[in-house]
Amino acid sequence: xxxxxxxxxxxxxxxxxxLSLIGWxxxxxxxxxxxxxxxxxxxxxxxxxxxxAGETR
Amino acid sequence: MRPALIVFQKDxxxxxxxxxxxxxxxxxxxxxxxxxxxxPWMAGITALLFVIGLYLSxxxxxxxxxxxxxxxxxxxxxxAWLSMMCYTVMAISAIGTLVWRHPLADVSxxxxxxxxxxxxxxxxxxxSLWGKPMWGTWWVWxxxxxxxxxxxxxxxxxxxLNRALxxxxxxxxxxxxxxxxxxxxxxxxxxxxxxxxxxHQPASVVRLDGPTIDAEFLWPLLVMAVAxxxxxxxxxxxxxxxxxxxRRVTAQRRMAARMAGKEE
Amino acid sequence: MINLLLRDLKLSVRAGGGALxxxxxxxxxxxxxxxxxxxxxxxLSRIGPAILWIxxxxxxxxxxxxxxxxxxEDGSLDLMLMQEHPLALTxxxxxxxxxxxxxxxxxxxxxxxxxxMNMNEVAIGxxxxxxxxxxxxxxxxxxxxxxxxxxLPRGGLLVSILVLPLAIPVLIFGVSASYAAVxxxxxxxxxxxxxxxxTMFFAVLGPVGAALALKNAGD
Numbered sequence: 139x140x141x142x143x144x145x146x147x148x149x150x151x152x153x154x155x156x157l158s159l160i161g162w163x164x165x166x167x168x169x170x171x172x173x174x175x176x177x178x179x180x181x182x183x184x185x186x187x188x189x190x191a192g193e194t195r
Numbered sequence: 196m197r198p199a200l201i202v203f204q205k206d207x208x209x210x211x212x213x214x215x216x217x218x219x220x221x222x223x224x225x226x227x228x229x230x231x232x233x234x235p236w237m238a239g240i241t242a243l244l245f246v247i248g249l250y251l252s253x254x255x256x257x258x259x260x261x262x263x264x265x266x267x268x269x270x271x272x273x274x275a276w277l278s279m280m281c282y283t284v285m286a287i288s289a290i291g292t293l294v295w296r297h298p299l300a301d302v303s304x305x306x307x308x309x310x311x312x313x314x315x316x317x318x319x320x321x322x323s324l325w326g327k328p329m330w331g332t333w334w335v336w337x338x339x340x341x342x343x344x345x346x347x348x349x350x351x352x353x354x355x356l357n358r359a360l361x362x363x364x365x366x367x368x369x370x371x372x373x374x375x376x377x378x379x380x381x382x383x384x385x386x387x388x389x390x391x392x393x394x395h396q397p398a399s400v401v402r403l404d405g406p407t408i409d410a411e412f413l414w415p416l417l418v419m420a421v422a423x424x425x426x427x428x429x430x431x432x433x434x435x436x437x438x439x440x441x442r443r444v445t446a447q448r449r450m451a452a453r454m455a456g457k458e459e
Numbered sequence: 460m461i462n463l464l465l466r467d468l469k470l471s472v473r474a475g476g477g478a479l480x481x482x483x484x485x486x487x488x489x490x491x492x493x494x495x496x497x498x499x500x501x502x503l504s505r506i507g508p509a510i511l512w513i514x515x516x517x518x519x520x521x522x523x524x525x526x527x528x529x530x531x532e533d534g535s536l537d538l539m540l541m542q543e544h545p546l547a548l549t550x551x552x553x554x555x556x557x558x559x560x561x562x563x564x565x566x567x568x569x570x571x572x573x574x575x576m577n578m579n580e581v582a583i584g585x586x587x588x589x590x591x592x593x594x595x596x597x598x599x600x601x602x603x604x605x606x607x608x609x610x611l612p613r614g615g616l617l618v619s620i621l622v623l624p625l626a627i628p629v630l631i632f633g634v635s636a637s638y639a640a641v642x643x644x645x646x647x648x649x650x651x652x653x654x655x656x657x658t659m660f661f662a663v664l665g666p667v668g669a670a671l672a673l674k675n676a677g678d
Contacts, residue, residue: 141264141328148321152270155317156426159310163433170440177447293671345624352621359611368675369607373621376603376668380625383657387628390650391635 223299223439230436237429244422251415267325269415273423274317278346281311281427285353286378289371299435301367302442304374305357306434310427312350318343338392342385349377363442463549467556470529481561482568485518489572500577507576508586508637514572515565515590516630519597520622522561524615526553526605527673536609536673546670554595554602554666562594585640585647589654593633596658599665600625606672629657 252269285307291300322340323333334340353370360366492510493503530536539549569590573583604622608614632654639645 144324144328145263145266148267148270148324151320151324152274152317155313155320159313159430163430163437166437167433167440170437170444173444174440174447177444177451180451293675345627348620348624352617352624355617355620356607359608359614359617365610365676369610369672372668372672372675373603373607376600376664377625379664380628383628383660384624387631387653390653391631 226299227436230432241422241425241429248415248418248422251418255415264325264328267321269419271318271321271325272416273420274314276420277423277427278311278315278318281307285374289374292367292371301364302435302438305367306438307431308350308353310430315347315350338389342388345384463552464556467553468560471560481518481522482564484521485514485565485568488514504577507578508582509634511569511572511586512630512634516597518565519562519594520601520619523601523605524618526557526602527609531609547666550602550666550669554598558595558598562598565594566590582641585637589633589636592655592658593629596629596661597626599661602665602669606669610676
């Protein structure tokens with residue numbers, strides 16, 4: 139008996155999970171970048187742009 | 196504290212990535228600049244390795260005993276390895292959060308948790324798909340499977356905790372404590388599950404160990420393992436970058452609201 | 460420290476403290492099991508120790524979220540954070556008080572429930588002994604979960620989710636030891652001693668972790 143079904147399933151599901159991870163990370167990144175750009179155009183800048191040190195928040 | 200750490204900064208391309216990340220912990224802005232430079236490279240190398248790994252894993256011969264199902268190993272073993280490595284990365288970041296209070300360490304273990312859960316899920320699903328033709332059942336309460344399942348539950352608990360707390364830095368510190376307590380516990384859980392399993396070992400289960408691994412299987416396994424590891428780091432860095440952006444957006448929105456409030 | 464112990468005990472037995480809810484829950488869970496698996500006395504006596512242990516584990520987790528939350532609400536948690544004693548010691552005392560109020564009643568109630576499960580005297584004694592040795596470990600490790608979730612409005616369910624995977628070793632060795640006492644070939648002492656060792660280990664890890672979490676959950 140060949141086990142093609144199980145092999146295909148495991149590779150397929152792995153690909154599905156990994157691709158959805160990649161998709162999530164990329165879409166999330168794109169959305170954040172867009173939000174940052176929107177904020178930028180509306181004239182809000184990071185504190186570090188006016189002060190000196192780089193700070194997350 | 197910050198400038199002292201920047202001194203350790205070396206050429207990022209020659210350093211191994213973990214070290215770069217830690218030497219650059221000091222400053223999220225530098226981190227962002229760095230990721231913008233190396234992310235395409237990492238993604239490219241990962242893709243290349245996956246092409247080679249997949250080619251190797253489908254062209255090498257099957258095992259005489261297990262037939263083609265041995266190919267499942269090429270995704271199962273790397274995923275299982277990553278599920279453990281990811282927790283180690285999270286534990287190291289948790290120490291970074293609690294001891295040095297670096298914002299980047301906070302971001303690191305927060306971004307790693309969903310990735311770890313995903314890879315653990317892959318390990319569980321492929322293990323189950325491997326078990327069905329080999330053992331004749333989808334799930335056995337085998338010691339290894341069971342401890343990986345417990346690990347999966349721990350990842351999900353951490354994600355749930357992170358989602359439940361809305362102040363990001365407090366969430367990071369609190370979940371760092373939990374990560375470390377869990378890290379100390381993992382060997383105990385493993386040990387007790389082994390004990391429990393030898394107590395209840397069903398006789399019919401065929402164990403999949405022994406010296407079946409020879410060079411024929413080793414190469415694809417090795418390449419796939421490296422590919423998976425790189426994939427993890429690529430995704431981790433990208434997710435960290437997203438998380439930093441997310442925090443900036445929230446901070447700037449809050450600032451905008453404050454400014455708007457002042458003007459009125 | 461003694462004062463803290465007495466104060467916590469008083470608070471938990473007072474109305475609204477919820478110490479007896481745990482025993483009631485234990486009683487209800489164990490009483491419901493036969494309706495699920497059927498009234499076969501042989502089967503019940505075989506799975507009895509396991510059911511008692513699972514019931515005790517769940518009931519011990521039930522009241523854990525209140526461990527620090529009441530103190531946070533009335534402000535005494537801030538006082539504890541400012542004390543000169545190490546916070547871990549304070550947490551240890553609070554855990555002990557919590558265990559006396561909720562864990563000990565479970566241990567005392569277990570023989571009665573063992574009779575319902577048609578367990579023999581040796582099995583009942585073994586379950587009681589292992590519960591006595593094992594439930595403190597659940598309280599200690601649960602303290603970490605309670606401290607982590609202290610700031611959450613509805614942390615109760617989350618505490619259980621976070622703590623249950625960590626409590627698996629306690630369950631395994633508790634149940635193994637109880638079975639080893641009944642079934643002949645297996646020796647009773649090794650799993651029991653490991654259980655005791657786990658309790659002692661968690662008695663250190665739990666308060667230290669909980670203290671760390673409490674310090675960080677502030678501000």
